[in-house]
Amino acid sequence: MGITVAPFSHEHFQSLPPLNAAVENYHNLDGPKLVQGVFKEFFVKHGMEYTFGLALPHRHFDLKPGTRLVSYNGVSTPWPTEPGIGMQEPSPSNWSFSADGKLFPTEFRYAKGHTFHMGEREEAFVAEFKAELDRLGLGQLFGLCEYPGNDFEGSFEITRGNSNINLEPKDYPEDASGSEAAWFYSAEVLTSECKCLCHNREASHNHNGQHYQVQQ
Template structure:
């Protein structure tokens, strides 16, 4: 079975459930047990944990045709990039679908390429390198999609790029149609209320430091908008 990267389509992002729907769907399938007892050993078995983690599939707002949600050094905004700009962004969140003869990873969100002055072609998420990665890890994606089907969790999880060892933590709140980062200390002040995990990573570093990626279930900063990921230690 082939594993391929699909072209970007803003409709894929818009089809994601809102967070208030995605969270209960995760609970309904006992998602915490699946993460701890099935996904953690799967990622580590295939040695993909330093490239990918899992993300709860959801959105906080819709995109217009041709818009992409782009992360500029930690702040994500929707823009319509020009053709000459497309190469400086690389996918940072992917959905996954399995048909009878192929597995498709489709990009949902993007981030600025990590090169400061030139394109960083050594990045594991640059298109050529990521193509090689998914080809070399074909068995992982086959096993993953088989488990997803067996567990009945299609559409619950997607993939997120690993942020790196020593990740300092952030609180990303949604203000209008932008995700704005706060420090964890600021988040404890401004992103109050109940939170739930929204992304998971499986490296020794994350496990050792007890890092969690959380999403506030209510935004007490700007009523009516959601908040996104919080990453904290302990």
């Protein structure tokens, strides 16, 4: 089965569920069991545990047309879709599937000299991953994110307005907890028991919650 890797789409980003809806769907479909009982083995079997992580696609706020979400130095904010003069193209860091099976980037990272290359090997894995989602009847429940590296120590991401701010481990709040939103299967990350969590302390289904990425 072939997979179309599409360019960024504002419409697709806006179609992502808000955090509470994504988490509710995750639990309704027995997500915790799938994360450890199916996809851990799946990523390792295909040799992709150092390339991709498993992600729970959602959005914390709306984007205006002509912008996309880009992370730089731990802060994600809306950037114009056209890079500034002299700046390289931000690299995709998160992807999710549309209802018709296309893979869209949903978030980006800017770092000079860094580019995520979706080659034949990665595209073949994406096709297998989509087939597994279809086999399990999961629809667009899960997507993919870029592996953060063996030295990933966790982060605590707080969403305020239209900005996601990643705190360093030394600055974690006392009560860091929430729902998991991404999973990595490399030996290094599994050993460190690093978890990526999202938590919404505001009104139910409000987009502007708090996104935690913590190491326990």
